[in-house]
Amino acid sequence: MTDLSQLIEYLPFLIPIFALELILAITALVHVLKHPTYKFGNKAFWVVIVLFIQIIGPVVYFIFGKGNE
Amino acid sequence: MNILNIEKISKSFGKNKVINDLSFSVPENSIFGFIGQNGAGKTTTMKMVLGLLKADSGKITVLGEPVVYGQTKTNKYIGYLPDVPEFYSYMTPKEYLKLCGDITGMDDKTIKIKSDELISLVGLDKANKRIGGFSRGMKQRLGIAQALLNEPQLLICDEPTSALDPKGRKEILDILSTVKGKTTVVFSTHILSDVERICDRVAVLHSGKLALAGTLPEIKAQHKNDSLIVEFAVLEELECFKAIINGCSLIKAVEELNKGIILHTYNILEAEAVVLSLLSKNNLLPLKLEVAEPTLENLFMEITA
Amino acid sequence: MKSYIAFTTKEFTEQLRTHKALIMFTVFLLFGIMNPVTAKLTPIILEMFMPEGVEITLGDPTALDSWAQFFKNIPQMGIFVLAIVFNGLMANEFTKGTLINILTKGLSRSTVILSKFSMAILLWTASYILCFAVSYGYTIYFWSNDIVYNLLFAVFVLWLFGVLIISLLLFGGVLFKNSYGSLLLTGTTVVIMFLINIVPILQKYNPVLLSSSNMDLLTGKMQPSDFTASIIVTTALTMTFIVVAIPIFNKKRI
Numbered sequence: 001m002t003d004l005s006q007l008i009e010y011l012p013f014l015i016p017i018f019a020l021e022l023i024l025a026i027t028a029l030v031h032v033l034k035h036p037t038y039k040f041g042n043k044a045f046w047v048v049i050v051l052f053i054q055i056i057g058p059v060v061y062f063i064f065g066k067g068n069e
Numbered sequence: 070m071n072i073l074n075i076e077k078i079s080k081s082f083g084k085n086k087v088i089n090d091l092s093f094s095v096p097e098n099s100i101f102g103f104i105g106q107n108g109a110g111k112t113t114t115m116k117m118v119l120g121l122l123k124a125d126s127g128k129i130t131v132l133g134e135p136v137v138y139g140q141t142k143t144n145k146y147i148g149y150l151p152d153v154p155e156f157y158s159y160m161t162p163k164e165y166l167k168l169c170g171d172i173t174g175m176d177d178k179t180i181k182i183k184s185d186e187l188i189s190l191v192g193l194d195k196a197n198k199r200i201g202g203f204s205r206g207m208k209q210r211l212g213i214a215q216a217l218l219n220e221p222q223l224l225i226c227d228e229p230t231s232a233l234d235p236k237g238r239k240e241i242l243d244i245l246s247t248v249k250g251k252t253t254v255v256f257s258t259h260i261l262s263d264v265e266r267i268c269d270r271v272a273v274l275h276s277g278k279l280a281l282a283g284t285l286p287e288i289k290a291q292h293k294n295d296s297l298i299v300e301f302a303v304l305e306e307l308e309c310f311k312a313i314i315n316g317c318s319l320i321k322a323v324e325e326l327n328k329g330i331i332l333h334t335y336n337i338l339e340a341e342a343v344v345l346s347l348l349s350k351n352n353l354l355p356l357k358l359e360v361a362e363p364t365l366e367n368l369f370m371e372i373t374a
Numbered sequence: 375m376k377s378y379i380a381f382t383t384k385e386f387t388e389q390l391r392t393h394k395a396l397i398m399f400t401v402f403l404l405f406g407i408m409n410p411v412t413a414k415l416t417p418i419i420l421e422m423f424m425p426e427g428v429e430i431t432l433g434d435p436t437a438l439d440s441w442a443q444f445f446k447n448i449p450q451m452g453i454f455v456l457a458i459v460f461n462g463l464m465a466n467e468f469t470k471g472t473l474i475n476i477l478t479k480g481l482s483r484s485t486v487i488l489s490k491f492s493m494a495i496l497l498w499t500a501s502y503i504l505c506f507a508v509s510y511g512y513t514i515y516f517w518s519n520d521i522v523y524n525l526l527f528a529v530f531v532l533w534l535f536g537v538l539i540i541s542l543l544l545f546g547g548v549l550f551k552n553s554y555g556s557l558l559l560t561g562t563t564v565v566i567m568f569l570i571n572i573v574p575i576l577q578k579y580n581p582v583l584l585s586s587s588n589m590d591l592l593t594g595k596m597q598p599s600d601f602t603a604s605i606i607v608t609t610a611l612t613m614t615f616i617v618v619a620i621p622i623f624n625k626k627r628i
Contacts, residue, residue, distance in 0.1 A: 003476050010411070010414065010415060012416075013407065013411050013414075013512065014411065014422070015406060016407050017404060017407050017455075020400050020403060020404050020407075021404070023400060024396075029397065032394070038598070055401065055404060057398075059397050059401065059458070062392070062393045062394070062396075062397055063394075063397070063458055063459065066393075068390075069604070077440045120472070121477075121478070121627070121628065122627070139507055139624055139625070141477065141478065141479075141480045141481075141482070144478050144479070145480055147478070149475070149478045151474055151475070153471070154475065155470050155471040155472045155474070155475070156475070157384065157388065157472055158387060158471065159387065159391035159392060160387065162386075164387070165382075168380055168381075168383075168384050168476075169475070169476075169479055171376055171377060171379075171380030172377045172380055172476060172480060172481045173479050173480055174376060174377065174382065174480075184613050201416075212475075215475060219479075
């Protein structure tokens, strides 16, 4: 299991990636919940997209899904 | 002095001639009502005044300076409120007014003073949120504020009240009457009661031409009414009156009301004398006897019929 | 000048409040970390999933592998994100009608275009530098960067390609007044550039060179002087798109 421990060794470099993905997901989630008007889809749909499709989900939401306030 | 002069302008969209040889002028310090049915060409005319549309022929001058399509030189005298004003939804009203002020080249201090003043004039001082959450009425009010920001000599409003509820309409009209004296207001509408409430001059646009123009009293005098309204308390009296008046040579036509009658006459004064004498001779006491005031609505119907 | 600053400030406010700046920064920051980390971890991960007893002959990764990731990800994903974020730059103003007020206030139409162009370049530059700086930091931490030639020049030409894409997006937005038109024009132009690349004599003039041959610079296979023609063509095209967009915009009914 030396390989796995090697992977753990790189955790400090993987953490920022997860952190950024988390920031994107949470910002998008908050926006989805606070602004319940969308160009298409509904709240449940966007919550799933934003939380489960990493990076692309939140990006797609902000560019295409977000309603015009 | 005329603040706006329109001389013989025409405009077609394809084969459809929207404006046909239209001429009129707006004197300073008036509230000018620009009336017409939907699609009569009001917005087209206004957009040509602003240089947003190109007139096929004719000449438009604002304070003596000619309007050139695509250029915005004369627009420094004009404040414009589009029919559906669109703002950047992520800005607050104050930020939007700041942007407008900066674009027109006002200095920061004047922008601050002026925008505070206007925001309270239009009653948005408590609405310090992003424009995205505004109602139609609030957007309309912000529209007036931005249009008045650089103290324009001419304020052009395109159907400012059409999309609003009665309360919102009254508020907008009140704001427009407030600015009268400082600014000449031209506003288009198809709601005639708005015009009667605040305008001192009107122009009626019908099929691309000016059908009627002048001050309200002038117009009403020109189209002096020929009708006499007689109303009774009970139906029997009305029947009796109808019987005696029947065949009178002065009466052109008769229109029945609920418990009354409208007499369209050839000569209103003679007819009134005849009616009065007939009433007293037959001992009939009317509830009401009046010369019908011409309403703008009647005139409008007459013109557009 | 004051109106230019005011409108450019408005553009930045828009990017911030509509979360576009957030997207650009996070996505490019993510790329920045992922480029070197992917290079580093690929052999390890491969080893983990190899069946017992299978020898793998992967060499140890070097700084070049990390930059190979950079010059693969940015021209593809990075430029794609750029196009997605900025395709509505001009089009949204048309479809929402927000320019009517601003233009009747006396803002010239050329200022609108120049403001949007400068804002987009600045946001692209900032995200790109962020991505590069992070990749660079990780790369020199893991490996020696001594074997890499012409790094800054290779990074610069890719940046220039991004600027060309921005000018195309703006030009398309003015021409078609909607974001699909903007994307379509940009996409079509890129496809045409790749088709032109089939002809060998035209390759050195083609803007595509700036986004596809960066690794040859790093290995020393190509020299900066080999890129001169393409840089001139790209700059000229960018300027042409912006300059031509202005008279077209002047004639557009809003």
